[in-house]
Amino acid sequence: MSDERKPLMYLVIGATAHFGRQTVEELVATNAPVRALTRTPERAMLPDVVDVVHGDLTKPETLPAVLAGVEAAVLVLQYGMDVAPLLAAAKAAGVRRLVFLSSGAVVPQTERQPNVIAQYHRDVERAIESSGMEWTFLRLLFPAINSLTFGMQLEGGDVIRAPYTDAAFSAVHERDVAAVAARILTGGGHGGKGYDLTGPESLTQAQQVQILGRTLGRPLTIEDLDPAPVLEQMSQFMDREFLTALFGLMAKAVGKPAPVNDLVEQITGRPARTYAEWTEDHRADFAG
Numbered sequence: 001m002s003d004e005r006k007p008l009m010y011l012v013i014g015a016t017a018h019f020g021r022q023t024v025e026e027l028v029a030t031n032a033p034v035r036a037l038t039r040t041p042e043r044a045m046l047p048d049v050v051d052v053v054h055g056d057l058t059k060p061e062t063l064p065a066v067l068a069g070v071e072a073a074v075l076v077l078q079y080g081m082d083v084a085p086l087l088a089a090a091k092a093a094g095v096r097r098l099v100f101l102s103s104g105a106v107v108p109q110t111e112r113q114p115n116v117i118a119q120y121h122r123d124v125e126r127a128i129e130s131s132g133m134e135w136t137f138l139r140l141l142f143p144a145i146n147s148l149t150f151g152m153q154l155e156g157g158d159v160i161r162a163p164y165t166d167a168a169f170s171a172v173h174e175r176d177v178a179a180v181a182a183r184i185l186t187g188g189g190h191g192g193k194g195y196d197l198t199g200p201e202s203l204t205q206a207q208q209v210q211i212l213g214r215t216l217g218r219p220l221t222i223e224d225l226d227p228a229p230v231l232e233q234m235s236q237f238m239d240r241e242f243l244t245a246l247f248g249l250m251a252k253a254v255g256k257p258a259p260v261n262d263l264v265e266q267i268t269g270r271p272a273r274t275y276a277e278w279t280e281d282h283r284a285d286f287a288g
């Protein structure tokens with residue numbers, strides 16, 4: 001019998017969106033063999049060294065080929081998607097470790113969650129816990145990438161209008177999330193842990209806009225909107241229950257600083273990036 005060992009393969013699911021793409025890049029930077037799952041490989045625009053494979057989480061028959069030879073996977077799941085077919089296929093393929101990008105809305109140790117966002121993510125977590133794979137959950141609340149929504153308004157002038165402008169977030173940079181995910185994926189050692197990843201500082205939305213303005217060299221201001229009509233308007237094109245949960249989380253973040261921890265530094269050895277660094281990294285996204 002040959003004792004030749006195949007190189008370990010690391011899989012990123014959700015590889016073409018913000019968190020997954022950065023995770024792929026982190027893994028590539030460490031020369032780890034990376035596979036990316038996408039429904040449209042021809043549009044993935046990932047580095048050449050990445051094994052970009054067609055797969056669709058709603059089509060279980062596509063999954064065995066994607067999962068063959070995979071040691072560990074990072075899962076970025078679009079909200080509301082059923083995780084069961086993936087878990088069954090991953091178990092059958094012998095995947096040992098799964099890192100799931102979850103939500104900071106989750107209240108650990110509680111089965112009945114306070115809102116639909118928390119409930120969806122907790123249900124996925126529970127399914128993963130029951131899968132027999134080693135798991136780690138990275139829970140995020142209002143990550144910095146959400147500020148891209150400011151960009152749409154900046155095309156029309158220097159005023160951003162939003163509800164809950166005094167809500168405070170400790171916004172984590174997606175590159176830090178990716179660095180944590182890649183470190184756990186390749187190094188292991190964090191099985192059975194749920195980590196609330198934060199940035200290094202608590203900032204209100206109004207303070208975030210000030211920082212963004214400094215980076216862009218524009219005199220940005222923020223105007224507070226009554227949440228109720230905004231929710232009503234957004235409900236025309238987004239799920240009302242999801243929005244109600246989101247607005248509830250923002251309301252809870254008003255009037256007190258957001259919790260900050262040093263988990264990013266503990267796991268990656270590098271301090272979490274500031275919000276100002278995030279705005280520098282995304283300057284082009286606000287260029288209009």
Ligand SMILES: NC(=O)c1ccc[n+]([C@@H]2O[C@H](COP(=O)([O-])OP(=O)(O)OC[C@H]3O[C@@H](n4cnc5c(N)ncnc54)[C@H](OP(=O)(O)O)[C@@H]3O)[C@@H](O)[C@H]2O)c1
Pocket residue numbers: 013014015016017018019020037038039040055056057058076077078079101102103104139140141142143145146
């Ligand atoms: N932003 C937040 O406030 C926040 C906070 C906490 C947690 N999160 C977590 O982050 C997730 C969002 O991450 P994101 O913005 O990077 O991604 P996203 O925009 O929600 O999802 C897009 C990704 O999902 C993939 N995808 C969609 N349908 C698929 C299918 N049927 N089969 C396979 N892949 C599919 C897409 O791949 P292709 O199009 O290439 O196939 C793409 O890579 C949330 O759902 C949540 O779980 C977000």
